[in-house]
Structure formats: C-alpha cells, structure tokens
Amino acid sequence: MDYFKTDIEKLHHQLANGELTSVDLVQSTLEGISQIDPEVQAFVTVNTAAALKQAEAVDQAGIATDQPLAGVPVAIKDNIVTKGLKTTASSKMLANFVPIYDATVVEKLTAAGAINVGKTNLDEFAMGSSTENSAIQVTKNAWDHTKVPGGSSGGSAASVASGQVVVALGTDTGGSIRQPAAFNGVVGFKPTYGRVSRWGLIAFGSSLDAIGTLTRRVRDSVPVMNTIIGHDDKDSTTVDRSAEDLGAKIGQDLTGMKIALPKEYLGDGVDAAIVAQVQAAAKQFEAMGATVEEVSLPHTKYAVPAYYIIASSEASSNLQRFDGIRYGFRAQDVKTLDDVYVRSRSEGFGAEVKRRIMLGTFSLSAGFYDAYFKKAGQVRTLITRDFEQVFENYDLIIGPTTPTPAFKIGDKVTDPLTMYMNDILTIPVNLAGLPAMSVPAGFVDGMPVGLQLIAKHFDEATLYQAGAAFEDANNYVDQIPGGQA
Known part of the structure; x- marks a missing residue:
C-alpha cells in the first residue's frame, strides 16, 4: 500500500465497496513496515498476528458507509496501553510489561474497526524532544536518517512520514505531537485538554498530557479525533462534547477570519528562514480572505521554566509507582527493601527521566514549594490570560512550530537546557490547555518546517478549517522523502 498516494477517505471507499479487503490492506501495511522500518x-x-486476525473479523462483519476507520491500519505510541500487546514507554523499567486492558482511545478505535498494526518508539516515558532518550532504539527522521525525528512522538511521526501507516496516535505534553510533526513534514494535531480520555495513557504530566494524531493530511486526522473524543467515566478531566464533528467547518471560506501573529514567536532564537516561511504563510492566509495582525503574548518567555517545574513535579509524583515491587523492572541480588527501591529505580530509569524526577522532587520539597512549584502555577495563569486576551479579538493564532529544523542525531542530547528550549513555541499551548495543530509549511535546507495553528478552547473546528485551507493552497503534501509523490 502506497500511503503517499492515498488517504483515509479513499481507503474507506475501497474497503466499503469491496475493491480492497482489510486483510489485504493490513498485509500490505505489514510488508511495508518490514521493508522500511529496519532503517527508520x-x-x-509490530502486532502482526493480532492485526491480521482483527482484519479478518472486520471483513467478515462487513464495512458500512458510516464506519470511516473500519479496516484501516493505525499505529499507537508505546505509552498508550494495549491489552495483550507489550507496552514499554520505551523504558527498561517496562521492557516486558504486557497490559491486561486497553486504553480508552484504543477501545474506541477497536470498536470503530481500526486495526492496531504496532507500537511506536518514543523518548522514555515521553520525556524528550528527539526520541534519543528511548531505551530501545533511536528513530530516524524520515527525510534524513542522520537527523532526529523530534519527540517524544518521534516514532509515530516517522512511521507516517516514511509511508508505513496513514495515521498514528501520539501524545503531547509540551509539544510532543506538533514538534515531531514539524520535523517530519506531517500534520500533528493536539486537542483541547479534556477532549480525549487519558485512561490508559502512562502518565507524565497529568495536567498537561493530551492524546492526538499524526497524519500526512489534515483531513485524515478528523475521523480519528471524532472517534476518540468524549467523556470517560474513568477520567474525571474529560468533557462531554462527543456529539461535535470537529471537521464540520472544513471547506468553509476564510473570509473575515482574524488571525494573530505573536511577535514573541518570531524573536531571538527562531531561525530566520523559518520566520520567512511563517510570514509567507501569513500572506497566504490574507490572500484567502483572512486578516493577519501582530499581537503580543508577553509571558511567553517564562513558559519553558514554568513548564519544566510543573511537568517534572507531576512526573515525580506519577513515576513513584515504578518501585520494583508491583510490576516492571526489579534489580537483582538486592539485600534490603531500600536496595529494591533505590537500585530498581536507578537501573530501570534512564538519565533524562531521573533528571526530571530529581527536579520535580526538589520543586515539591518543603523548603522550595512556594518558590518554585507555586510560582510556576502563577506564571501558568498569566500565560493562559495572555491567550484569553488575544482570543477576545482573534479566531486563530499562528506561528512557527519549532525554532529550527530537525538537528543531527547526537548534537543536543548531552545539553538538556538547549534541548528543553526546542519546545519554547509549543509549551505555552499545553500550559493553557488549548488545541493546536502543526501543518507543513515549506522547507529549510531540504528539511520540513511546520506552521503552528492555535485556537481557543474546544474550537478544534476552526483549526481544521484553517489547516485544510492552508494545505489545499500548497503542494507540501505532495512532497515526500526521496522525491515527489
């Protein structure tokens, strides 16, 4: 199956009309993975046997016209639990963990007939921006195998960008869907916090985590998101707005849409060539009838330190469960209970995870809570208010997704502060709980760059409207690694 030349709508049409069987589609997908993935x-x-069995069941049941995902192969980021299929979070700590239940999003996709063909690589426990922190392997950028795919959803982004699957689920805590989408030239969609259940997502930052999609086309994200959104009794942070069609505004004219371009997103540290691409995108939106004006989000400069205090503090709490007692890795030849805890965590966690646990534990400690964690929460409120003030007058915010294109593998992995700053443009969205999307916006030195679109809470429909219009106005979706589609 050539996923560079098809989309979910075409696949559904072929499957529903009997031109293609789910078994044939899944078999072809698995063959593609076996050919492409040894390098990427x-x-x-890879979920070979179960995927084929599930495909047989879908074919036997038949595919109705109102089942857009039935028989369609999907990849799942490996921090989303899958019943009977190993879920590692790319950590030694969970190297052999086989869950006994499915995450809510997996349940919903399975009920819709989608086929889980495998689990994708990530930075360990989703902590990183390059997928180099994986304890299993280093994923390569689909466009240049010497460069990183971004992170933490680097495996999901690369699986789509390299043509192995049409859609993959990712997770986004501080930009972990949008940043790898930008690096790989695909579409990354992060919904409003609370749109999608986090039940069965291995928690990193519970007030920040969101499950979303990586696809080559904007429209391919819609049926997946429409399937996985909605209230879940097992996640008290979810909202009940599942009747909405997030793609309802696709195709509508952009005339009269007011778009904000924050000056802080085009400032120091952002590659001049990326700034030029964003400014060109702004002109395209104006040509389509929108108004683009410069605005200010003054507290953006505080987003990275506030985020890393909040996210690390929540990670410190969430990762307490991995103690060498209940499940997961357990150190050998231990002589005392303290040894079990200390050695299991020391040997089971990688360097970046330990760094964040230590930072979070420090921020939550008695003498420093007010100075760090509480202050970060106050900054978070200021950042949220900045967005609210802009959205009083504008429908959408645009800007670059990342400050630079993808960098070389190994270039930044030993410099955590530089790596953290790579997320400066995506982090504010998570702190405010807003929906956002990265769409391909051109190339710099032969590598893809992304345009980030940000909307107000629960206004995903406007994201899809603007994102699809921008995609239609360009030929970036026709550009593929290694040449033209």
Whole structure:
C-alpha cells in the first residue's frame, strides 16, 4: 500500500465497496513496515498476528458507509496501553510489561474497526524532544536518517512520514505531537485538554498530557479525533462534547477570519528562514480572505521554566509507582527493601527521566514549594490570560512550530537546557490547555518546517478549517522523502 498516494477517505471507499479487503490492506501495511522500518526504526513492536486476525473479523462483519476507520491500519505510541500487546514507554523499567486492558482511545478505535498494526518508539516515558532518550532504539527522521525525528512522538511521526501507516496516535505534553510533526513534514494535531480520555495513557504530566494524531493530511486526522473524543467515566478531566464533528467547518471560506501573529514567536532564537516561511504563510492566509495582525503574548518567555517545574513535579509524583515491587523492572541480588527501591529505580530509569524526577522532587520539597512549584502555577495563569486576551479579538493564532529544523542525531542530547528550549513555541499551548495543530509549511535546507495553528478552547473546528485551507493552497503534501509523490 502506497500511503503517499492515498488517504483515509479513499481507503474507506475501497474497503466499503469491496475493491480492497482489510486483510489485504493490513498485509500490505505489514510488508511495508518490514521493508522500511529496519532503517527508520519507528516501531518497537509490530502486532502482526493480532492485526491480521482483527482484519479478518472486520471483513467478515462487513464495512458500512458510516464506519470511516473500519479496516484501516493505525499505529499507537508505546505509552498508550494495549491489552495483550507489550507496552514499554520505551523504558527498561517496562521492557516486558504486557497490559491486561486497553486504553480508552484504543477501545474506541477497536470498536470503530481500526486495526492496531504496532507500537511506536518514543523518548522514555515521553520525556524528550528527539526520541534519543528511548531505551530501545533511536528513530530516524524520515527525510534524513542522520537527523532526529523530534519527540517524544518521534516514532509515530516517522512511521507516517516514511509511508508505513496513514495515521498514528501520539501524545503531547509540551509539544510532543506538533514538534515531531514539524520535523517530519506531517500534520500533528493536539486537542483541547479534556477532549480525549487519558485512561490508559502512562502518565507524565497529568495536567498537561493530551492524546492526538499524526497524519500526512489534515483531513485524515478528523475521523480519528471524532472517534476518540468524549467523556470517560474513568477520567474525571474529560468533557462531554462527543456529539461535535470537529471537521464540520472544513471547506468553509476564510473570509473575515482574524488571525494573530505573536511577535514573541518570531524573536531571538527562531531561525530566520523559518520566520520567512511563517510570514509567507501569513500572506497566504490574507490572500484567502483572512486578516493577519501582530499581537503580543508577553509571558511567553517564562513558559519553558514554568513548564519544566510543573511537568517534572507531576512526573515525580506519577513515576513513584515504578518501585520494583508491583510490576516492571526489579534489580537483582538486592539485600534490603531500600536496595529494591533505590537500585530498581536507578537501573530501570534512564538519565533524562531521573533528571526530571530529581527536579520535580526538589520543586515539591518543603523548603522550595512556594518558590518554585507555586510560582510556576502563577506564571501558568498569566500565560493562559495572555491567550484569553488575544482570543477576545482573534479566531486563530499562528506561528512557527519549532525554532529550527530537525538537528543531527547526537548534537543536543548531552545539553538538556538547549534541548528543553526546542519546545519554547509549543509549551505555552499545553500550559493553557488549548488545541493546536502543526501543518507543513515549506522547507529549510531540504528539511520540513511546520506552521503552528492555535485556537481557543474546544474550537478544534476552526483549526481544521484553517489547516485544510492552508494545505489545499500548497503542494507540501505532495512532497515526500526521496522525491515527489
């Protein structure tokens, strides 16, 4: 199956009309993975037998016209639990963990007939921006195998960008869907916090985590998101707005849409060539009838330190469960209970995870809570208010997704502060709980760059409207690694 030349709508049409069977489609997908992935290394587990069995069941049941995902292969980031299929979070700590239940999003996709063909690589416990922190393997950028795919959803982004699957689920805590989408020239969609259940997502930052999609086309994200949104009794942070069609505004004219371009997103540290691409995108939106004006989000400069205090503090709490007692890695030849805890965590966690646990534990400690964690929460409120003030007058915010294109593997992995700053343009969205999307916006030195679109809470429909219009106005979706589609 050539996923560079098809989309979910075409696949559904072929499957529903009997021109293609789900078994044939899944078999072709698995063959593609076996040919492409040894070099890209996007997958950590391929779900061969179960995927084919599920495809047979879909074919036997038949595919109705109102089942857009039935028979369609999907990849799942390996921090989303899958019943009976190893879920590692790309960590030694969970190297052999086989869950006994499915995450809510997996349940919903399975009920819709989608086929889980495998689990994708990530930075360990989703902590990183390059997928180099994986304890399993280093995924390669689909466009240049010497460069990183971004992170933490680097495996999901690379699996789509390299043509192995049409859609993959990712997770976004501080930009972990949008940043790898930008690096790989695909579409990354992060919904409003609370749109999608986090039940069965291995928690990193519970007030920040969101499950979303990586696709080559904007429209391919819609049926997946429409399937996985909605209230879940097992996640008290979810909202009940599942009747909405997030793609309802696709195709509508952009005339009269007011778009904000924050000056802080085009400032120091952002590659001049990326700034030029964003400014060109702004002109395209104006040509389509929108108004684009410069605005200010003054507290943006505080987003990275506030985020890393909040996210690390929540990670410190969430990762307490991995103690060498209940499940997961347990150190050998231990003599005391303290040894079990200390050695299991020391040997089971990688350097970046330990760094964030230590930072979070420090921020939550008695003498420093007010100075760090509480202050970060106050900054978060200021950042949220900045967005609210802009959205009083504008429908959408645009800007670059990342400050630079993808960098070389190994270039920044030993410099955590530089790596953290790579997320400066995506982090504010998570702190405010807003929906956002990265769409391909051109190339710099032969590598893809992304345009980030940000909307107000629960206004995903406007994101899809603007994102699809921008995609239609360009030929970036026709550009593929290694040449033209």
